[in-house]
Amino acid sequence: MTEGCIKFNCNWEQSVAQIPEAIYNQLETARSALYRLGLIGMYPDGIGFGNISVRLGGGLSFVITGSATGQFAQLKPEHYALVREFSFSDNSISCIGQTKASAESLSHAAVYESCPDVGAVVHVHSLYLWEKLLDRFPTTSSGIEYGTPEMAFAIAGLASEINGRAGKVIVMGGHREGILAFGSTLSEATEEIIKMHNQYKND
Template sequence: MKVIDDGVIKYDRSNFSQCGALLADEYEALEYWRKKLYQMNLIGEYPEVHIGFGNMSTLRDYSCYHSNTHPQFVITGTQTGKYADLNGLQYTRVLDYQIDQLKIQMMGAIEASSEALTHAAIYAANPNITAVFHIHSNEIWKKMIEDKSDFTCESIPYGTVEMAHATQACIKNKDSGVFCMHGHEDGIVIYARSLEEAGSLTVSLYQKYMN
């Protein structure tokens, strides 16, 4: 059986404020693209082990809940990949973070995706980036490696401080792009200046390698 390196939360979970469902206008634009990626099987669940894959986020201003200098965002909750549709109970607000301490301050009915730290690192690295998609596809992942696409090293696992820093080094000064995670099988990240641009990059990636 394939060993799945996904789904386990590695960040400090002590700063989670549980509350009711998020309002629809906080996540509906993100959900529009999530549905498309779910239908393309770029977000979902590995059936043999019942572990979800794929997560998405977009910038939001949550200074009314917590004021800080870090970009804030809304992200899909942990282990929600198996659902075709998400609602406000399955999205989470990320209010603050300390990357080197693996700390995330979040608010919602569910904890943030296990890869929330990677999203945070990307937003912190470049203020022009407003959307991050993390998808899974073994076929696309392998072909991106063959094509020598941008990547994070094989020795670096997801959800760690090392991955956060490697991600920042990978994107450098680029406002949009894609890269694969050599140390996180099937893992691919798309980042862009808008949800629409991130969606377009994802569809282009799919068409390039899956058709």
């Protein structure tokens, strides 16, 4: 269960990405709230988990947390990457930044491509929440692993199906602990996850 730039093809331009300050501030506010709750972080073996992104402008590019940043309570602008292009069938992305984009970038891209009005995607890890929500919320097949084209296609299908609903949450059945939420804004997607965390944490 690694979340580095491993399984997919990452065309990485290692230079400074121009990330608008307002977007960086939004990302940091959301990420620090999720980090405090343990929904983003690092496992004892040093592997980071959880990633968040915001769409840039009205297009298909987006800013996402970089790989191997899970251990930090706060991120600097250089810990974020800008994903400029992607291809599900090639399992590839093109990104720019001082850090590589998260290996789960294609899961985020799948939501942005299938739902033009979505402005932000939040991916967290939580075993108890995953167990509670599994098959109660739209869930991708347990045979589909994270970081594969199949996961991107499955997420795209479910995301467009539930985009009109109130709770925009997808459980990644084949990615233990993995949950995805999205919304028109980052605070909407983040609040949805925190609401569920609060609702189920004492069950």
